[in-house]
Amino acid sequence: MNQLLNLRAQVVKTLLSVQQGQSLSTILHQQLDQIAPKDRALFHELVLGTLRQWFSLKALTLPLLSKPLDNPTVESCLYVGLYQILCTRIAPHAAISETVTATKQLGFPALSGVVNAILRRATRETEQFQQTLNQTHGLPSWLYKRLKKDWPEQLESLCQALKQSAAITLRVNQRKIGRDAYLTKLEDTDVQAQACPYADAGVFLKQSVQIPELVGFSQGWFSVQDQHAQLSASLLPNLDGKTVIDACAAPGGKTAHLLEKFKPSLLIALDQDEKRLNRVTENLQRLDLNSDHVQIMAADATTWQATRMVDCIVLDAPCSAIGVLRRHPDIRLLRQASDIAETVALQKQILQNMWQQLKVGGTLLYITCSILKAENEQQMIEFFAEHPEAQEEKIIADWGIPQTHGRQLLPLDQQGDGFYYCRIKKIA
Numbered sequence: 464m465n466q467l468l469n470l471r472a473q474v475v476k477t478l479l480s481v482q483q484g485q486s487l488s489t490i491l492h493q494q495l496d497q498i499a500p501k502d503r504a505l506f507h508e509l510v511l512g513t514l515r516q517w518f519s520l521k522a523l524t525l526p527l528l529s530k531p532l533d534n535p536t537v538e539s540c541l542y543v544g545l546y547q548i549l550c551t552r553i554a555p556h557a558a559i560s561e562t563v564t565a566t567k568q569l570g571f572p573a574l575s576g577v578v579n580a581i582l583r584r585a586t587r588e589t590e591q592f593q594q595t596l597n598q599t600h601g602l603p604s605w606l607y608k609r610l611k612k613d614w615p616e617q618l619e620s621l622c623q624a625l626k627q628s629a630a631i632t633l634r635v636n637q638r639k640i641g642r643d644a645y646l647t648k649l650e651d652t653d654v655q656a657q658a659c660p661y662a663d664a665g666v667f668l669k670q671s672v673q674i675p676e677l678v679g680f681s682q683g684w685f686s687v688q689d690q691h692a693q694l695s696a697s698l699l700p701n702l703d704g705k706t707v708i709d710a711c712a713a714p715g716g717k718t719a720h721l722l723e724k725f726k727p728s729l730l731i732a733l734d735q736d737e738k739r740l741n742r743v744t745e746n747l748q749r750l751d752l753n754s755d756h757v758q759i760m761a762a763d764a765t766t767w768q769a770t771r772m773v774d775c776i777v778l779d780a781p782c783s784a785i786g787v788l789r790r791h792p793d794i795r796l797l798r799q800a801s802d803i804a805e806t807v808a809l810q811k812q813i814l815q816n817m818w819q820q821l822k823v824g825g826t827l828l829y830i831t832c833s834i835l836k837a838e839n840e841q842q843m844i845e846f847f848a849e850h851p852e853a854q855e856e857k858i859i860a861d862w863g864i865p866q867t868h869g870r871q872l873l874p875l876d877q878q879g880d881g882f883y884y885c886r887i888k889k890i891a
């Protein structure tokens with residue numbers, strides 16, 4: 464990245480890449496490498512925070528402009544500037560001068576006056592601006608309409624919650640250390656944490672930390688995983704000595720959890736994406752879970768055939784990921800209305816193919832990190848209608864919202880992300 468650009472200009476360049484369709488997970492590490500270490504935390508905060516507030520900032524600024532800016536660079540500068548003034552403790556004069564400089568550095572000196580004027584107004588009318596910002600739903604309109612249809616009662620709280628950041632949650636590797644013992648280790652190293660209520664290996668961190676610096680990282684004592692994602696292992700039957708397919712396994716969060724809890728005779732971890740699959744290998748190595756009983760395989764789950772039927776299938780399907788919007792705020796800009804039907808069709812194809820690999824008496828756990836009914840409840844309604852040999856094994860739990868089939872968790876608080884689970888037994 465150009466060394467002459469200030470930090471705000473570098474933030475804007477990253478935001479422009481997202482607007483051009485690049486996902487943050489593919490560019491962020493590389494971008495961060497080019498930022499001075501002392502500025503990395505701020506860079507990260509400004510990129511993620513601005514994306515989280517993107518559509519709220521759009522709604523806020525539209526009435527302030529005599530005509531639309533029609534310039535993605537200047538628009539991004541404006542949003543980064545407003546985000547600093549309205550949502551951070553950065554001194555307003557620093558936010559304004561750095562952002563106006565960034566606008567000039569990025570080649571738009573003539574429009575820096577507009578940015579300057581709106582940011583100055585925001586410092587004079589901060590409370591009013593904040594109020595307007597908070598009142599907006601902050602979602603692209605297609606997604607707002609979908610959530611309104613799917614979750615009318617929870618709509619307002621959902622929109623507000625999705626603008627927040629999510630808690631950092633760990634899963635303790637119980638093959639290495641118990642949760643209580645690990646909590647003590649954290650306490651001994653002055654890291655504030657507490658046990659998760661629903662996930663028996665889960666730990667909420669109460670402060671921000673550098674994960675690799677946490678006690679026991681290199682020894683594989685823990686992984687980072689959302690509490691609601693950790694519920695998957697508790698929904699599986701005992702898999703000791705059983706054959707299992709994790710059909711969409713990368714980067715291996717649920718594969719590793721399964722191996723921490725059970726000793727299957729064979730676990731096949733499939734994924735179509737070879738690069739992401741490397742992370743499964745790395746994660747299992749760090750956690751000391753690699754063994755002859757685990758096969759990691761690049762394959763397309765819509766067509767791949769197992770050599771013999773298996774006892775259990777974990778199907779953490781590719782999805783819209785709307786349930787993890789807080790952790791991946793770039794999805795707000797990247798996901799389009801038309802993607803949903805395609806995703807639903809892909810999920811259905813994977814389901815159909817994997818179902819054929821399951822023994823009679825076996826269990827398939829269908830999972831998404833989506834909160835859209837089309838990918839979850841509706842997907843399952845169609846599946847059961849087409850498969851009389853499938854029977855739902857109801858999930859009885861003190862978490863989530865029971866659906867016609869399966870159970871839905873919403874990302875409404877700091878407990879966890881939006882997840883959907885449905886457990887299916889093959890009865891004939």
Ligand SMILES: C[S@@+](CC[C@H](N)C(=O)[O-])C[C@H]1O[C@@H](n2cnc3c(N)ncnc32)[C@H](O)[C@@H]1O
Pocket residue numbers: 710711712713714715716717718733734735736739762763764765779780781782813832
């Ligand atoms: C929700 S992620 C899985 C997360 C993983 N289970 C975990 O807990 O870490 C969905 C995965 O499905 C994979 N995928 C998408 N289409 C696929 C296909 N046709 N066959 C196999 N894997 C696929 C993606 O590469 C992605 O890694």
